[in-house]
Amino acid sequence: MFSVSRRVLLQSFRRPVHASDLTCRRSCLTYLETRRAYSDKPPASSASSARDRNAVGVFTPKSAAIFLLTGLGLLYYFRHEKAKVLEQQEKDRANKAYGRPTVGGPFSLTTHTGATYTEKDLLGKWSMVYFGFTNCPDICPAEMDKMGLVLEAAEKEHGKIFNPVFVSVDPARDSPSRIAVYLKDFHPAFIGLVGSYQAVKAVCKAYRVYFSTPPNAKPEDDYLVDHSIFVYLMDPQGRFMEAFGQTVTTDEMLEKIREGHCGVEG
Template sequence: MSKLISSFHPNTGARDRAAVGVFTPRAAALFVVTGIGLFYYFQHEKQKLLEQRQKELESRSVGRAHVGGPFSLTTHDNTPFTEKDLLGKWSLVYFGFTNCPDICPAELDKIGAVLTSLEKDYGTIFRPVFISVDPARDSIPQMKRYLSDFHPRIIGLTGDYATVKSTCKAYRVYFSTPPDADPAGDYLVDHSIYVYLMDPRGEFVEAFGQSSTPEEVVERVRKEVAAYEQETGTKV
């Protein structure tokens, strides 16, 4: 019996209470506050890291790609058109072909939607251009008929194979039309799918891929127009 009683010695209870004494309400509150502080500290450090990475990405993208250059083509209204005709306005340049079943019509419709949205605020400071990568079939009359279904200010450009190839090379555009293509042939043309934004100085600004929505293009163009006006102190 004495052994059983000694197992419940008062000192044992004191030691147990001392062991759990660190978890007093005050200590618990301090623990919670410390935890919250650490949480916000790490969130802050994470945000700083993200901002630093974003700045690094922006600094790497400052340089502009060398896109564009001299060319001499003919419009769908049978008038000469060179790279100098792009100067003074913001240009949206797209390369495609009139026998394209779906992608080219969708991209030209996108350009039309972008123009309709932007010109409400800016007026006609934009010059939309559609350059054919299928010179064998895209004659001037064919370009004129084709573009009648799209935004009325889109300018269609075509020329001989060598001139078209040179223009595509300047804009880093790939196309698969062979130099000896049959004008009556039933073939498709594989080509790059980008809408190029060029500023009023004729300098490349951005390339919008097929996945870019009209809203995204409009937002980016607005940003670039504002930056250009701030940089040059002029409005187009």
């Protein structure tokens, strides 16, 4: 490809103009203008790099923080919804029978003071029964605290007509003396119950409680315990009235009691 300078082109204009020269000059000028126009455009690679820099620049620290907070919010929401779904599934399973579900029945366990305790000891008061274990790191203490708050508020409105009960689902490690120490952190009216593995299994079956304690576990063994998370409300005749799940607040529990849903009279 050859190059024609503007100086040479101007010198050629001083000569006599012929029709053929005019056509040639127009062609040369057109070529020069076209070449200048192309030379003024940035290279394709430069334009692409600029676009890449702009795209990267959008992800600022602020947008990263918003993205992180949004992700954490979604994680909390889905965990909360999953807990509600599992709770409803447990209630649906317990309510498969027509009318009032059959929850509760005969049992014989040992209190944290060493006395024998049966289903007959639940009669005469409204009982709140919770199944857990003393090694539970967070859920059991939170539910026990919630029961204590409900008990204090309910007693102010209805009197001392409630009986809070803690049943251990970890008989290998939860001795009566250990439960006695554990209950000191909660409402003083709590009664702690435990028994042999078979006795605990029987009462859990009567109350439709799931637990995963190994049947041959020893006190020195290291194992995890999974169990249902419900507070069972039983009437003074020992009949099941309501199951409060982990997502139910103290205010909601008290509201159900106040509105007479559970048949409590002031």
